[in-house]
Structure formats: structure tokens, C-alpha cells
Amino acid sequence: KSLELVNIYEIFMEVYEMTDYFAKSKNINVSYKFSDQSISILSNRDYIKQIFLNLIDNAIKYTPENNNVYVEVYYDKNNLVIKVGDNGIGIPKEDINRIFERFYRVDKARSRDVGGTGLGLAIIKHIVKSLDGTINVKSELGQGSEFIITIPKKFP
Numbered sequence: 001k002s003l004e005l006v007n008i009y010e011i012f013m014e015v016y017e018m019t020d021y022f023a024k025s026k027n028i029n030v031s032y033k034f035s036d037q038s039i040s041i042l043s044n045r046d047y048i049k050q051i052f053l054n055l056i057d058n059a060i061k062y063t064p065e066n067n068n069v070y071v072e073v074y075y076d077k078n079n080l081v082i083k084v085g086d087n088g089i090g091i092p093k094e095d096i097n098r099i100f101e102r103f104y105r106v107d108k109a110r111s112r113d114v115g116g117t118g119l120g121l122a123i124i125k126h127i128v129k130s131l132d133g134t135i136n137v138k139s140e141l142g143q144g145s146e147f148i149i150t151i152p153k154k155f156p
């Protein structure tokens with residue numbers, strides 16, 4: 001995949017608009033904090049967009065009405081850091097290592113009324129790997145989840 005200079009804020013705003021209707025339908029506020037709106041990285045635009053889209057979609061989907069979702073983006077040394085968090089239903093400890101597998105969904109009963117195939121995180125994991133990055137998750141059942149992605153800055 002060829003690399004291009006990608007403005008992270010710009011892509012996030014596109015995704016923000018794409019997910020706005022969904023968020024509003026549940027009265028979920030999506031807040032965001034960028035260390036710098038001009039933050040850019042040499043990467044692949046579609047990949048970064050997929051990361052935001054899948055994580056924000058999940059955060060809204062697995063969070064009850066009237067709650068909050070947040071996005072944070074900053075640099076840590078030579079890594080771009082993207083955090084997407086929510087105060088939603090959380091992920092049970094016994095499932096946390098499996099959510100990145102294709103088609104894996106935590107407990108069919110709780111996922112039944114929200115659509116999905118269990119592919120979003122598998123796709124993200126694949127993308128992040130191809131960018132030599134990492135993905136981690138912290139979650140507390142009934143409290144919420146936070147996904148943390150780091151992508152190393154590539155130098156031209």
C-alpha cells in the first residue's frame with residue numbers, strides 16, 4: 001500500500017459526521033480532543049478511516065442511551081495514539097482476548113438486538129498490524145471500555 005500524508009483530524013471529522021445520526025438517535029455525546037488539529041501521519045487514508053469508523057461505531061453501539069463516547073488523539077514520542085472510549089456495557093474478562101477474532105461477538109443474547117457480524121475489530125487488528133502498530137483494550141464490565149491504538153510515525 002502506498003503511503004500518503006494523512007490529516008487525522010480531517011478524517012476523524014468525516015467519520016464524526018457519518019456516525020452523528022447514530023449517536024444522536026441514542027442521545028450519546030461524542031466528545032473529542034486532539035493535541036493539534038494539524039496532526040498528520042504518513043499512512044493510508046482509508047485505513048485510518050476504518051479504524052475510527054469501527055471503533056466509534058462499536059462505542060456507540062455498546063453504550064446505553066444518554067451516555068458518552070470520547071476520542072483522543074495525540075503524539076507520544078514517534079507514535080500516533082488514538083483512544084476511543086465509552087462508558088457502556090464493557091467486556092467480560094473471559095472474552096477480552098477473543099474480541100479481535102473474526103466473527104467473535106460477546107454473548108449472543110446481549111448482541112442480538114444490535115446488528116453486527118463480529119468483523120470490525122478483526123479488520124482493525126489487521127490494519128493496525130499492517131501499519132506496524134498496536135491495539136490494546138481496557139474494559140470494566142458495566143463501566144465501559146477504552147481502545148488504544150498506536151501507529152508509528154513513518155519518515156519519508
Ligand code: ATP
Pocket residue numbers: 054058059062063086088089090091099100104105106107111115116117118119120121122144145
Ligand atoms: P461488526 O463490527 O462486524 O458490525 P461487531 O461490532 O459485533 O460487528 P466487532 O466490532 O469485531 O464486531 O466487536 C466484537 C465484539 O466485541 C462485539 O460483538 C462486542 O461484543 C464486543 N465489543 C466491541 N467493542 C465494544 C465496546 N466498545 N463495548 C463493549 N463491547 C464491545
Ligand code: MG
Pocket residue numbers: 054057058116119120121
Ligand atoms: Mg463492530
